[in-house]
Amino acid sequence: MKEKYWYLVAIAVLLLAVVCAGCSSSKSGDAGKTSSVNTGTSSSVDVTAAASPANSCPATTAATSWTGKWASWSNNDECFDGRQYFYPPTEDNPEPWAGQYAGQEEFPVTFTQTGCDVTGSITVGQNGTEVAPYGCPVSLTGKVDSTGAVSGTWKAYCDIAFYGTEKSLDSGTFSLNMEPGGSTFIGMFGTSDTDVTTYKTTSCPSANSNWAGKRA
Secondary structure, three states: OHHHHHHHHHHHHHHHHHHHHHHHHHHHHHHHHHHHHHHHHHHHHHHHHHHOOOOOOOOOOOOOOOOEEEEEEEOOOOOOOOHHHHOOOOOOOOOHHHOOOOOOOOOOEEEEEEOOEEEEEEEOOOOOOOOOOOOOEEEEEEEEOOOOOEEEEEEEEEEEOOOOOOOOEEEEEEEEEEOOOOOEEEEEEEOOOHHHHHHHHHHOOOOOOOEEEEEO
16 A cells, blocks of 8 residues: 555656646746847847938038128139139238129129038129129039038029030039138039030149139
8 A cells, every 4th residue: 555655656746847847948948039039129229220320511610601691703714723712811912802803703602501401592793703694593502521511513594604615504513612710612613514524634633713702
């Protein structure tokens, strides 16, 4: 009778051991799944953060923002060097803007900068300019890069003839750099027309200053 009793006890202990082992395995598996899900979620967040683009233009101040009105002139020869109007006053050049174009040309531009985006408009004044005739409207659309320079495209609602071609052009490209104090700019008002670019490449490949301006 005693042997039969111990036999039943042994069977009960064995069954209990099997049941406990199954529970342990199940909990271990569940824990692994939970860990895997959490790790995946964390990685997803990290990738998203890394992919977020940073601003490509510097923070602006009142002096470095392109927003505002500017008095300017531009020459239709892409080889023209207008840096003498851009440089700060010196003993040899006390009034950079009192040169041959002072009061003779009117190419006023108004820029508005929002973030890295810049839009602009020009209505050529009565004295005109070598680029466009009196009353011609010009619109500009561009972006500011990491240095604070702006570049983009322009559209004129009149005929413009650049040196190097006999074609009448009404659109093109521009690029401008502002001096550190924010009072003047210098750059290019040009076109991507093949004839003009060939002329520029041959005659003045490094030219970059046929448009100059100062805050009005």
